[in-house]
Amino acid sequence: MGFPGTWMTPSESALYRVVPKCACSTIGQIMYFSDHGTFFDGDIHDASEGLHKWAQEDSQAPITRAVTSRDVYAFTCVRNPYTRVLSSFFDKICGIQRNGKRYRGNLVPLLVQKYGIEVGGPDGKEEFDQVASFRRFLLFVRDTIRWRKPMDPDIHWSATSGHVSTFIANGGRYDRIFWTERFNDGMQSVLDAVDTPHSVDLESMPRFNESESHGPRRAHPVEAYFDDLSMHLMWEIYHRDFRLFRYDFENPANKMPTAEIDLDEVHAKLA
Template sequence: MGFPGTWMTQSNSVAYRVIPKCACSTIGQIMYYSDHGEFFDGDVHDATSGIHKWGIEESKQNIIDRMRAQDTYTFTCVRNPYTRILSSFFDKICGIQRNGNYYRGNMVPKLIAQYGIENTGDFDQIKSFRRFLLFARDTIRFRRPMDPDIHWSSTSGHASTLIVNGGRYNKIITTENFKEGMKDVMKNVDAKHELDIDTMPRFNESEGHGPKRAHPVADYFDDLSIHLVYEIYKRDFDMFGYDWQDPSRKEPIKEIDLDMVHAVLGD
């Protein structure tokens, strides 16, 4: 399998396992800047040079060597499952993507028809999101009507591939404490160019794709929705310390135990 979703600076100073909807655009830009002294001009996901990526054939062997040697500082970033699945809904289901089309072509019209989701105009965001949640659960638990998408697949599932294939995380940070986490990461990186995390721009390439969230996070989750989210993301809550019983509680309630993460996700 190798190391899908892994990015690394060209200087081999730091490696990062991408987890969608968890500040990956900003992290990629920080890595790019640390090598080049400037941000990538555009969406860093589109970069095909200036940074190593598993998706770039010429980068693969270098990533394999560094991950299996475990001699490059390696980290990832996770997010509260409630805000992550909500963000996926507004971006990927309600939003028009950069190419001017719905995400994944006919997927959105198909699930709108099958699940009764509305996504345009003055629609009921809460009702439509809860129907989307059923769709996401069906893809993850039953792989129907399609395989799960990377944007709502579990964060622990993404993170596990690096461990299973011989890598090890030095740090796992959270989007909720992003600046502090990235500062800690960069303290351990021999960067060619220093970057002030506090004053740097925020890169959110999905911002503006879809409608603004009209309600507080907790309003989207009734009792059934809470149990659906826990059913889908139980391992994420357990691994990364989030409170599954309270959707309004954004930040984790306990520290991430790296040894436990490696033991459980590497099994």
Template sequence: MYYSDHGSYFDGDIHDAETGIMKWSQEHNRAAISETVRNHNTYTFTCVRNPYTRILSSFFDKICGIQRNGKYYRGNLVPKLVAQYGIEVEGEFDQIKSFRRFLLFARDTIRFRRPMDPDIHWSAMSGHAATLVVNGGRYDAIVSTENFKEGMKDVMKHVDSKHALDIDTMPRFNESEGHGPKRAHPVEDYFDDLSMHLVYEIFKRDFALFNYDWQDPSRKEPLGEIDLDKVHKMLGD
């Protein structure tokens, strides 16, 4: 979207951009954003991801990986997890064992808000998406990460862009590959019956709203189309 406005990609991490983009964190843009959302003055969409691959990616990127500042995510978080949950992140550690212990930690943050509040990277997507709905907004589309190119091609048909964007040749951004250890097993190997239960407990509403299969961790793609009316009704309540 930055390219469609400016004809070039932002040089660096888009989270660091201060100009050429409107963010809620910018106080001077909040009124304009609120008005646009409430009056539905622009095409509105968001993107979701399979909860199984999302929580697994969070573990390898945010817990095992070294961030762009050269440190572990949230500084003292990893030592705390090592001490309290027995999670290993260095050397030739047992990825499956450590990930399943991380799942217990993620569940504790979401259900009990201990030993910390839930992090944006592993809290439910439905909670993030609800922020817009409860503040008077409405989604025109919800794109799945697994079918990103097809979804974004449809989005761009509804957007008046200053610069044409070729989705097929667009480079990939926000890749976590290289931040942490390489995943050694297929996605489904990380989830036994108990960990599948934990994922369902954490992301039950995500599975229901965004049509992912909670019974099969190996199935990445949604089971079908997302019912936007159902999304707005459930998130609005």
């Protein structure tokens, strides 16, 4: 199976397991800058050189060597399941993607037909009942993850622990897992632990939120989208994420972690 979703700097200063919707664009640009002294001009996911990526065949041997030797600092970044799945809904379901089209072609028409979801019209800018549509989307997410119907789960809303686990199951070990909600502290701890050709000033660099303008703005606070049934579904889908990465399941309004992540526990439970 290898190490899908793994990126590495060409200087082999750091390895990163990408988790969608968890600041991956910003992290990729930081890694790119740390080797080249400049940011990639465009969406870092489109970069075909300047970073080793598992999806590129000629990158697989150096990534495999780095992971198995454990000589390269390995890290990833996680996010509160409540805000992550909301972000997936507004970006991927309601939004128009950077190619000018809907995400995954017929996905949105399928959701409109089978789940009664509204997405704000053809351009995502019309008024619609965000809460009702999101809760229907969450039913769809549960169906894809539990029964793989009407399609396999998508990487943007499948559990963070599932992404994190493939790296561990295939022989990798993380030196650091940090939270999107405390991004600068976590990313700085990674930069402090590695030697890079170019230094990165996190305070002054731009943020690369490639999905920010794709969809409508969230009209309500996070907790407004989650009633008792929605929270039940969230626990069914993301219970490992809440437990392992120390997020508050009982209070959707609290996006911050409640305790430190235990790396030994993460490796033991996701191996």
